[in-house]
Amino acid sequence: MKNTIFPSADHYQVPRALYIGAWKVWFKRFHQHQEWRESQMPLEASDQKLSLLILNDKRFSVEVLNRLIVPWSYRDTCQLDKAFFLMNPDIVKPISDEEGNFVAARLTDQALDYWDALTFLEQDLFTSYAEARIQADIETPSNEPVVIDDAGLEVIGEDIYPPTVPTKEASDEDFARALVCWIDEDPFTPMYQRQPVGEAVSSWHDRLQSFFWPKPRNGLMQVSHTADALMYRAALLAKGIEDNLDWSSEDKVLAVKTANEVFLQAGVPQRDVTWQNVYEVMQAAINADSHATAKMNSGWSLLASFASHWLNGIKGRTPMICWNSRVSTSIISRLDFLMVEAGYQSLEDRFAHIGTIPGMGGTRPREMSLLWPDGYRSWQTQVAASQFVNKMVHCLNNDKNEDGTLKYKPMPIPSGGSAPWSMQGVQLVLFSDGY
Incomplete structure (x- = not known):
């Protein structure tokens, strides 16, 4: 059997390596890492909501x-x-305990043999996918916030006053420009498990x-290596839609496989x-359809971003931003401050459709x-947010200093x-900024 099956989640399945990798990650994050192969993990079977299990230290x-591991709709x-x-x-x-009741579990010898037969590269890939399940926005059917272990961080750099504050009458472009300038000058320290990663950076x-x-x-x-392949496949499919071509049976299989791999990488099944x-x-x-009834949440928003990345730089078109909790927190918390400083006491229909996405962890909620x-x-919200961030992309690529040189360094590429x-490069910066 190659997959792990979850009968209580409508028989949802994941690769066996992902489940074993998650088991290893759980021992590393919440117990003793070196004991993951032989030690037991408590079962704690429960009908309680996920938020209560976390609150009760389970x-x-x-x-x-x-x-x-299972999709958000089954997590409660x-x-x-x-x-x-x-x-x-x-x-x-x-x-089992002395009464014959199941109380804990351990990996089988077959599972360990299977894991050991994987290459180190494969092992690292699946433990990264498992880690993403913890680091991603944890959605559930209820409104109670769920955070694993990294909430309550202070906003680093929150005392940096924005270099430019637009007037209340300023255009949306001016607010986008002010936000770009603020992020560029604001020192940023990457964080992981409540600890700084390297020195503070800016720009x-x-x-x-x-x-x-x-x-x-x-x-x-490493992220770009896998994301680029997924964006390439998503673009092939989206361009077929653009050209009014019917998807072949092969296209349909490719679509499902691509989407599932996007969700796997992001940790949002x-x-x-x-x-x-x-x-x-x-x-x-690709049509920036604000009235669409298609699927939408953090995972589907990322797929929308990947499928529309080829629209970058095309006049009159809007590639989609991945509008998740982290990105929305970055934009809205900074835009909120700029608007208040400009004299707003309410939105007054300004940016009326740019909405929040719930999420906890790091400095969220702000x-x-x-x-x-x-x-x-x-x-x-997806379309309105994308249109605003697209204005930021325009500023990054076109704003100039007094001597005519570009104000901002171009986007670094991994190669x-x-x-x-x-849009995709900008959303990675915003993703980190909103954490």
Whole structure:
């Protein structure tokens, strides 16, 4: 059996290597890393919501591990019963107490042999995918916030006053320009598990070079290596939609596979990943359709971004931003401050459709002065936010100093050299800034 099956999540499946990698990560993050091969993990089977399990310090349990592996819609229901062990006998072995009740589990010898047979590169890849499940926005069916272990950080650089504050009558472009300038000059310290990673940096260029996901060892080059391949495949599919071509049976398989790999890399597993849903999301993305009824959340927003990246630099077109909790926090917290300083006491229909995305961890949630709309699962927010960030991209690529030179360094690319800033490069900087 190549996959781990979750019968309580409508038989959702993940690669066996991902589950074993997650087991290893759980021991590293919440127990004793060196004991992951032989030691047991408590089951803690429960019908409680995920937020309560975390609140009650049940992070190190098979129940919580399983909850974070399955799609968000199943995360508030029990994911651990006899059927789970019956369907995965070669992966996990239940351990009973004196009364014969299952109380813990350990990896089977077959699972360990399978893991040992993988290359180190494969092992590192799947542990990174597992780590992403912890680092990503943790969505559940309920509104209670869920954060694993990194909430409550102070906003580093929060006392840096923006170099430019627009007037209340200023254009949207002026607010975008002020935000770009502020981020460029604001010192930034990358953080991981409550600890700084390297020295503080400033400028868009240096911020992007310091990007990593989901852990410091996976820097910009490693992330781009996998993301570029996914963007290439997503663009092929989206361009077919642009040209009004019907997807072939091969295209439909490619669409589902590409979407699932995007979600896997980002740590945001989804349900209902059908070719029809992928088609609708890509169609809405390339058309910037604010009235679309296609799927939308942090995962589908990333797919929309990947599928529309080829629209960068095309006049009159808007590539999509990945509008997740971190990116929205970066933009809205800074825009909120600029607007208050400009004299706003309410939004007054300014940026009325740029909405917040819930999320906790790091410095989130941040305190706001104005009442911003809820943008969760909203294509209206998705498009409005993308249009605003596209103005920021324009500033980064075109604003000049008094002597005529470009004000901002071009976007660094992992293979060396540089390129004009793209929506995707900007969103990586915002993703880190909003953490």
